[in-house]
Amino acid sequence: MARRPRPLPDALGDAFSVEQARVAGVSSGRLRGSDLLRPFRGTRMRPICVDDDTSDDDVSPMMREANALQAEIGRRAQALATVAPPAWVFTHATAAVLWGLPMPLHLLRLVLDGEPRAAIPPRGLDIATLDARRAPRGSGMCGHQLKSTMVSVRSRHGLRVADPAGVWAQLAPLLTIDELIAIGDAIVHIPRRRGMKRGTSRDALGTPAELAAALVAGRREGIGKLREALPRIRVGSASPGETRIRLAVVRAGLPEPDLDVDVVAADGTPIGYTELAYPRWRLLVEYEGDHHRVSRAQWNRDIEKHAACAAEGLTVIRLTSAHAYPSTGPAVRRIRDALQRAGWHP
Structure with a gap:
């Protein structure tokens, strides 16, 4: 059975120079260990331990x-x-x-x-x-x-x-x-x-x-x-997906949306904020990234926010990466249809 490499001093951190290791008392033989990576001359890095059982299946491979x-x-x-x-x-x-x-x-x-x-x-x-x-x-x-x-x-x-x-x-x-x-x-x-x-x-x-x-x-x-x-x-754009949708709707001839908009109830109670909005047509567009799915707290906040928006007579369109990649066509169609139902005319 192969012997386990001798542990390195914690003070060295994840990446370190050979000189730093020697000062910390690491031998030349240990620095030649096959478990250490050598990205650049005179440097070493600890290997990354990946536990496949803890990987998040909800996160896309890309x-x-x-x-x-x-x-x-x-x-x-x-x-x-x-x-x-x-x-x-x-x-x-x-x-x-x-x-x-x-x-x-x-x-x-x-x-x-x-x-x-x-x-x-x-x-x-x-x-x-x-x-x-x-x-x-x-x-x-x-x-x-x-x-x-x-x-x-x-x-x-x-x-x-x-x-x-x-x-x-x-x-x-x-x-x-x-x-x-x-x-x-x-x-x-x-x-x-x-x-x-x-x-x-x-x-x-x-x-x-x-x-x-x-x-x-x-x-x-x-x-x-x-x-x-x-x-x-x-x-005001918080993610590449939001930028991609904003550019697509403008190129499609739709009005440019407002970004990072506060949503407030008629009595002044704050409801939250939305990524893209058309206040004139009381239309909110939510681009929901992975954190909206994998965070239980975020998911619960979204449910409460959307219920409050509906109570105020606001229309909420919820988009995901599937509406923006590889084509923004689905996102543009949903936004165009909602705008037309709200009274917008090209």
Whole structure:
């Protein structure tokens, strides 16, 4: 029977450098153990233990894959940071993952897996030097040379990361216009605070003004896509699905919906808020992501909210990803029909 590897000191964390391990008393032999991953030269990572019995069957395979890829990119970034020079900065797709932006699955796959069918190797983690003569080089990395005037460096999870607005501009060569709009929506989104209270622009990752400034900060690859995406970005869209539906209804000739709307009863009692709304036609559109299904508390809140809306004479359309992917046709048809029943005419 194979011997179990000797436990590592908890102080090392999930990812660490060889030098950190040696200082913590880990032997060279233990660092050569087959159970440790070696994402970059001079680094090690603990393996991830996956318990299939605890996987959530309600989460789609694509969502589960995206979550796993995002977690792995974050782990590798922590590993690379242990041996990176202090001036290096995470940028592009890697920075977007670190900021928690909704990255499309195809780009997440490209970072770590590449495109095997097209013989395209993995992109690797995006890391940059500012105002330097040479970009970073090494296995598992995608090096960049950037001007400091085009990047504002911030701290995220203890790492040096390009600011969200700058990351949005950096992603232009890698994403479609609609994907850039979804990323922009996520950056300017102002999350609700406890008790449904509205936040402020300080609660967002960035502002529309910061996106506009990033666009003109210097010569950008994909500038045409950025210019087309910027005026379509809105404050109030909380997910790519909501952005996708909003863009689809406008392109179909329907009125543009209001976003992140407070719903209040006639006597002034707060009912909640809705993702998309047409107040003039007393129509609310709810886009329900996975958390609406898997969270019992959220499910109960939704039932109470929809009952209160019905009591106020409001029509609620409930949409899921099935109405928006792969085609937005079902969502557009349901919204158009409801608007026409409420008195809207094209």
